[in-house]
Amino acid sequence: MKIYVPMDSAAKALGADDVAAAIIAEAASRGLEIELIRNGTRGMIWLEPLVEIDRGAGRVGYGPVLPADVPALLDGTLKGLGRVEQIPFFARQTRLTFARCGVTDPLNLDDYQAHGGLAGLRRAAGLSSTEIVEEVTQSGLRGRGGAGFPTGIKWNTVRQAEADQKYIVCNADEGDSGTFADRVIMEGDPFCLIEGMAIAGLGVGATKGYIYLRSEYPDAIRVMQEAVRIARANGVLGADVLGAGRAFDMEIRVGAGAYVCGEETSLLNSLEGKRGVVRAKPPLPALQGFLGKPTVVNNVISLATVPVILEKGAQHYADFGLGRSRGTIPVQIAGNVKHGGLFETAFGMPLGELVLDIAGGTASGRPVKAVQVGGPLGAYMPLERFDTPFGYEEFDGAGGLIGHAGMVVFDDSADMLQMARFAMEFCAVESCGKCTPCRIGAVRGVETIDRIAAGDPGAIPLLTDLCETMTDGSLCALGGFTPYPVMSALTHFPEDFATAKEAAE
Amino acid sequence: MRAIISDHLHLEGALLPILHALQNACGRIPQEATPLIADALNISKAEVHGVISFYHDFREVPAGRHVVKICRAEACQAVGGNALAEAALARLGVEWHGTTGNGAVTLEPVYCLGLCACGPAAMVDGKVHGRVDEVRMAKLLAEAGA
Numbered sequence A: 001m002k003i004y005v006p007m008d009s010a011a012k013a014l015g016a017d018d019v020a021a022a023i024i025a026e027a028a029s030r031g032l033e034i035e036l037i038r039n040g041t042r043g044m045i046w047l048e049p050l051v052e053i054d055r056g057a058g059r060v061g062y063g064p065v066l067p068a069d070v071p072a073l074l075d076g077t078l079k080g081l082g083r084v085e086q087i088p089f090f091a092r093q094t095r096l097t098f099a100r101c102g103v104t105d106p107l108n109l110d111d112y113q114a115h116g117g118l119a120g121l122r123r124a125a126g127l128s129s130t131e132i133v134e135e136v137t138q139s140g141l142r143g144r145g146g147a148g149f150p151t152g153i154k155w156n157t158v159r160q161a162e163a164d165q166k167y168i169v170c171n172a173d174e175g176d177s178g179t180f181a182d183r184v185i186m187e188g189d190p191f192c193l194i195e196g197m198a199i200a201g202l203g204v205g206a207t208k209g210y211i212y213l214r215s216e217y218p219d220a221i222r223v224m225q226e227a228v229r230i231a232r233a234n235g236v237l238g239a240d241v242l243g244a245g246r247a248f249d250m251e252i253r254v255g256a257g258a259y260v261c262g263e264e265t266s267l268l269n270s271l272e273g274k275r276g277v278v279r280a281k282p283p284l285p286a287l288q289g290f291l292g293k294p295t296v297v298n299n300v301i302s303l304a305t306v307p308v309i310l311e312k313g314a315q316h317y318a319d320f321g322l323g324r325s326r327g328t329i330p331v332q333i334a335g336n337v338k339h340g341g342l343f344e345t346a347f348g349m350p351l352g353e354l355v356l357d358i359a360g361g362t363a364s365g366r367p368v369k370a371v372q373v374g375g376p377l378g379a380y381m382p383l384e385r386f387d388t389p390f391g392y393e394e395f396d397g398a399g400g401l402i403g404h405a406g407m408v409v410f411d412d413s414a415d416m417l418q419m420a421r422f423a424m425e426f427c428a429v430e431s432c433g434k435c436t437p438c439r440i441g442a443v444r445g446v447e448t449i450d451r452i453a454a455g456d457p458g459a460i461p462l463l464t465d466l467c468e469t470m471t472d473g474s475l476c477a478l479g480g481f482t483p484y485p486v487m488s489a490l491t492h493f494p495e496d497f498a499t500a501k502e503a504a505e
Numbered sequence B: 001m002r003a004i005i006s007d008h009l010h011l012e013g014a015l016l017p018i019l020h021a022l023q024n025a026c027g028r029i030p031q032e033a034t035p036l037i038a039d040a041l042n043i044s045k046a047e048v049h050g051v052i053s054f055y056h057d058f059r060e061v062p063a064g065r066h067v068v069k070i071c072r073a074e075a076c077q078a079v080g081g082n083a084l085a086e087a088a089l090a091r092l093g094v095e096w097h098g099t100t101g102n103g104a105v106t107l108e109p110v111y112c113l114g115l116c117a118c119g120p121a122a123m124v125d126g127k128v129h130g131r132v133d134e135v136r137m138a139k140l141l142a143e144a145g146a
């Protein structure tokens, strides 16, 4: 009998380690022979710890499981969820990037290969660098880190650059609130990221890679370090990748708690051992990146999607999606929701369907008030915008952005003035300090919002002006996009900016 | 300290790995380390200091015996994170980054732990906790000796 208990940190945060220990103890006391596998998460976080038992006829789920449930679990009397693949939240997904996540043992390379792993890298090893880059370009893959820049075009710039050394840098800084897709894949299918980086290396002629992984993710750091060690020991990384005669190796580097280091040039400075200050562009990192050498900087999900593109072909990937948003996107459903977790789907699903149907509305049972999409620099979308389909251009047209595809749901108890204040406060805390509108403007923003809260309606135009200055005068999106949450809160929820004044009258 | 520094000198961009290793070993970045690092990397002391002070993670004064981090970001706020944080601050009688009088607990804010679908989230000495309510938090703080 195989029993799966996730080792994903969300599952651990909800007690998975205690459940695993209870299963081992109970099985031992019964003399029951079991194989316990610590898998990644299936992404249905509200069911974690989600235990799966395979008695020979498929994997049946149970969850959330408490240690006290374990005797009944092993008796077969605990009420189950049926076949995991048939749980509607799971069955409705299109899992390409996350196909193996939650299915396999994350650190078992044989298991990885038995589920399609390394097929993409094997194919890439037989292609020229031009052909590899062309495949990624044809897939329509765009950067999942936020800006949505076409990955193939970026790779081609690096491929064509002449240099004695090029680098692949994976941006695993995932600082946006409401996002956890990078963490989930690094903990649940780390070889997939390694494979994607190796393919990128072959594609652009880079022999060295770095994963810049935030220090707030100690579990992901441990899993990735172990996976790199295993990959190297098995010839997936090293002087002769898969025996193809080309070299690629990588290291994990740990961040130090600065949100701005997710910005690619700040990240490169940090990786070089400097303060994480944003660099002016040009030069593009693709031409002068890490240590001044041509460098691909890509998000975890962008890179982890490359293996399936090479395995199944560009067309297979490009056949999913909407408009210029091709393929799938792992939507991360967070905040006040009934069914929180990771939902990978083809681009195009309307926001309202994701919030009200897939996520099941709020956990509190109160009406939904707003959804912040795209992290702390993303707009608060009101109910009136719920028909917006999930796509880069579509969200842009609705005054928002997808960013890293995190979705934070708030019920009607949320005070949007306070959320706008928080956005300014966050910008002030995390600013790299290079431009005045961001460094000083954000501090003024907090003060101005406090004046509005105190009943000064004259401060509202000041806030609007300040946001314009920040938008126009900031070098990067931290200062430049903080106006998105602030202005969307003000525009869509004016009543929250008027309450204090009315109360005073 | 010299050994820790020289262990990392072969790395490209060695400074952050050195600082992390020093902080792991000493619980802080000792002031005496700055000239040693500057010397080893052939950069100025001011530069080393600038890097240490830029990042939230590095501390020059030691933390308490346990470090409790509470997520203050939006997804946790949506499920009561602010009230949880306020209660913890009040219970310990400290401000953010403060350490309890008995030296047991330092309370740090953190902006997202990637546990946004099971907030409010917290981390105690690198161990994650989800759906933390005031009762759970009180228990965690008590276990930490606060």
Ligand SMILES: Cc1cc2nc3c(=O)[nH]c(=O)nc-3n(C[C@H](O)[C@H](O)[C@H](O)COP(=O)(O)O)c2cc1C
Residues within 6 Å of the ligand: A142, A143, A144, A145, A146, A147, A148, A149, A151, A171, A172, A173, A174, A175, A176, A259, A260, A261, A262, A263, A264, A265, A297, A298, A299, A300, A302, A303, A476, A477, A478
């Ligand atoms: C303040 C700020 C924070 C960012 N944080 C991240 C991050 O955590 N992860 C990420 O992949 N991209 C982040 N980005 C975007 C990166 O600058 C860059 O666009 C991305 O890493 C490119 O990879 P992609 O093309 O694969 O998306 C951030 C940008 C800004 C301005």
Ligand code: SF4
Residues within 6 Å of the ligand: A260, A278, A430, A431, A432, A433, A434, A435, A436, A438, A439, A474, A475, A476, A477, A478, A479, A480
């Ligand atoms: S906008 Fe802010 S974070 Fe970005 S470069 Fe300017 S000061 Fe730095």
Ligand code: FES
Residues within 6 Å of the ligand: A177, A178, A179, B071, B072, B073, B074, B075, B076, B077, B111, B112, B113, B114, B115, B116, B119, B121
């Ligand atoms: S917002 Fe709190 S864990 Fe992500």
